[in-house]
Amino acid sequence: MTKHEAELVAMLRELDDPEWLERPRDYDRGKVGALFNGLVARLKDDFATQCVSERDTQDSSEYGRVTVPADATACGTRIVVCVSKFGSLALVCAENPGAFLGTGEAQAEGELDAADLDNVCRTLADLGYVIVPEELLERDYAGPSQLPWHVQRPTWWHRFFGIF
Template sequence: MAENDADALKLLHELDDPEWIEWPRGYDPRKTGRLFADLLARLNVAFESLCVSEQDVQDSSEYGRITIPDKATIAGTRIVVCVSKFGSLALICADNPRAYLGTEEAQQEGVLDATDLATTRAALTGLGYVVIPEELIENEYEGQTLLRTPGQRVSWWDRYFGER
């Protein structure tokens, strides 16, 4: 579990293996799928609503997403949880990934309630997911796995949630 941004950044570097781009060494899609199903069930109960899931995104390091409907949240904005195939990494995003600079900005804008954020985070961490702040995942990628063309900006998002 990442206790702070420095721990989270260290974890991102540790998981960055140039030989394994789309999923990590030892990746077990069945185990990941069971964990994802458990997360969906927890969120359905926690928000007293049917959340929508998309999974097994082809040619992507992202395993899937769960959308908590806007009608189930205090602020009336949907919450999207993105789950990576790497190290049980997860993101919590208001409305959509990259719609806000992160959960802090979304809270300041009044579109993400602190209670909903805490409920979502508890469901994730209770299953062993590591929640990476969206603000951090948008930082420039510092690893060696993804190639860049001159002038191209690549972020940690591209590494652990983007398409290949």
């Protein structure tokens, strides 16, 4: 595990409060929504296209998703950004979460352009989001929270982006 990965895991552990599964104790829906609106607007401008968004996901620790359409990307594969209700966590993936084991695999298969990925990551960083790689989120969950019974193999993704 790299130093950066270790720092991200430490941050996930710090955010993990067993009493607050769906959202953190200090959750401010208005603040999270305003930040998400800014993300949608920036991606729309950056890619010069309308980006579809879903927000305020019910019974989930994910706040919402914004999708850059395939026809606006260099490789013709849509880019999906998932935003958690916890700590401004964000996940960037090609096509959908789980379609590739991370952005590196999507790039290696020619499905994600480095410049498009850099553009999305820069936008997220500018807005204060913390990007957590899908590879890390797919690791086995090792925290104190009791995740829902229907989760067969709990991962960090289930904890911070999953449905409850």
